[in-house]
Amino acid sequence: MTTLPITSPASSRTGVPVAQSGRWRAGLSQTVRAEGTKLVSLRSTRWTLLVTAAGTFLVTFLATHGALHHNAQWYQGFDPTNQSLAGLAIGSLALGVLGILAICGDYGTGTIRSSLGAMPRRGVLLRAKVLVVGLATLVIGETLSFISFFEGQAVLHGGAPTAALGQPGVLRAVALSGAFLALFALLGLGIGTVIRHTAGAIAVFAGVTFLVPILFDSISHGIARFAPELIFANSIAAVHRQGNAVSVTIGVMLMVAYCAVALGLGAVLLNRRDA
C-alpha cells in the first residue's frame, strides 16, 4: 500500500456532512434500507436463491412426472395443484435458511457489533430484519409458487388430470403457499435470533418444522399434522385436504403463532443478552 493521506478535507470537525433527512433520529426506515443492502450485497443470498429455485423446480418436475400415466383408480382424490406444489418443500427449507442467515450471518462474522453500533435499539434492528426478510421472501415465495404451479400443470398435461387457477380453491392454494414460504423464512429468522449459530439454528429449524413432530407422532398420534411442513403440504398447498390435515385457517393461525413465539423469544433474548 502506498503512502496515505491522513484525513480528507471532508473530515474537519465543523459541520458533520450528513444527508438532510429532516428526521430527528435514526429509526426503522434507515435500518430497513441498510438491511436490504446487506441482504442483496451478499453472494450467499444469490446462491441460496439459485439453489432454492433449482431445487423447487426439479422436485416439482419429478413429482408431477411421476404422476403421469396411471390407471383411473390411482387418480382417485388426485390433487393436481398439490402435486405441482411439491417442490415448495425445498423452497420452505431454503428460505428458512435464508431467514436464519439474515441474523446468524451477523453473529457469525461479528457484523452484529456493527449492526448494533449503528442501531443500538435492538428491537428496531429485529423489526427491520423481519420486514426485509418477510417482504423479500414473500416476493420470492409467490414467484416460486406460481412458476412451480404452471410448470407442474405443463408436465401433468402429458397424461394426468390438471388444475387451472380459475377452479375453486386453486388460486388460494397457490397464492397462500407463496406467502407461507415467507412465514418459513420468518420462523428461521426467529430461531436464528434465539440460537445465534447458523448450524445450530438450521438443526433446530429442521427439527421444529418436521423431524420432531413426525417422531412424536408414533407416541401421540396425530401430532405430526401440527408440524409446519405438514401444515404446508397437506393443508395450505392442498385443494382437497386429505385425512386428518388441519383446516387452512387453523394452519395459518398455527404457523403465525409459531413465528410469533420464535421472534418474540428472539426479541427478548436479543434485548437481554450481550452482543
Added chain:
Amino acid sequence: MIVTRGLSKRYGNTLAVDALSFTVSPGVVTGFLGPNGSGKSTTMRMILGLDRPDAGSALVNGCAYADLSWPLREVGALLDAKAFHPGRSARNHLRWLAQTNDIPRTRVDAVLDIVGLTAVADRRAGKFSLGMGQRLGIASALLGDPGVLLFDEPVNGLDPEGIRWVRHLLRDLASEGRTVLVSSHLINEMALTAQRLVVIGRGTLIAETSVDDFVARHQSDAVRVVTPTPQRFVAALSRAGARPSVQPDGSIVTSGLSAADIGELAADQELTVHELTPMRASLEDVFMELTSTTVEYRSLSHDHSAAPDALPAR
C-alpha cells in the same frame, strides 16, 4: 466526552470490570492501557452499549449509547474483533452502515480514500489481510465523522508504516477537537501517541493522568557517573548522603542526589567526571511494576515484580 462511573461487569465468577470510573476529554488522545485480559475491551463494549453493565454507567456526550439519536455520527468505534461480513465488499459494508444513519454515499468514498482502500473497495472483505481489515474498521469508525472515537488495539496487524499512519491519524483526530480513546497493552506505543492515560489492571483503575505526569511520577532519580576514580567518587557521594553502587562496567549509579548536585560535588572535591547521566525507568518497566499485582495471566518464568532496571532517559 466519555464518562464512566462505577462501571462493573461480571462474567461468571470473574469480575472483568470493577467499579471503573474515568473521564475521556476531547482534544487529546487518551490511551486506555492495561495488560491483556484487564477489561479494556469489555469496558469499550459497555460504552458502546454492546454489553450491559452489572452496575454503574457509561455516558457518551452525556447520553447512554442507546439513546444517541444518530449513533454513528456521534461515536465511531473500531473493536478488536472483526465486525464485517467476509462475503461483502468493503464498499458495500460501508454503504449499508451509512444508510443506517443517513450518511451520504459520498462519505463512503471519502473514508475509503482516507484509509487507502479505494483500490480494493469492491473486493470481498474476507480476502483482506489483517491490516486491510483494520483499515476497513477504521473507515467504519470515521464514516459518520463522529466527535467521539474509540479504537481497540488499532495497530494490531499493521505494518510499521500503517502504525505510523494510525498514530498520526489519532493525533489529528484529537487536534480537531474530537474525543479519542485508544486501547493498547503496549505502553511505549501509547507514550508515542497519547497525551493522557487511563491505566487499568484486573478491571480496576490504576492511574488516570497525563503521560508526562505518569512518567515523572514514576521516574527514578538515579544518576549514572563515569569517572577514572570510582573509589574516591563513591566515598564522596556517600559522605554527601547519596546511595551509590559500582556497576560491573565500572560506572557508578547513585540515587539521592540530582545530576546537578553531583556535578557541584565533583567540582568542590576536584573529582574528574567523564560522564554524568540522569536516568529514568523505562515506561515499560513502570507499567510492568504497576500492573504486576493485577495481571490476570502471568507467565511463571518472568518475575515482573523485580525492581525496574534503570535506563537512560529517552
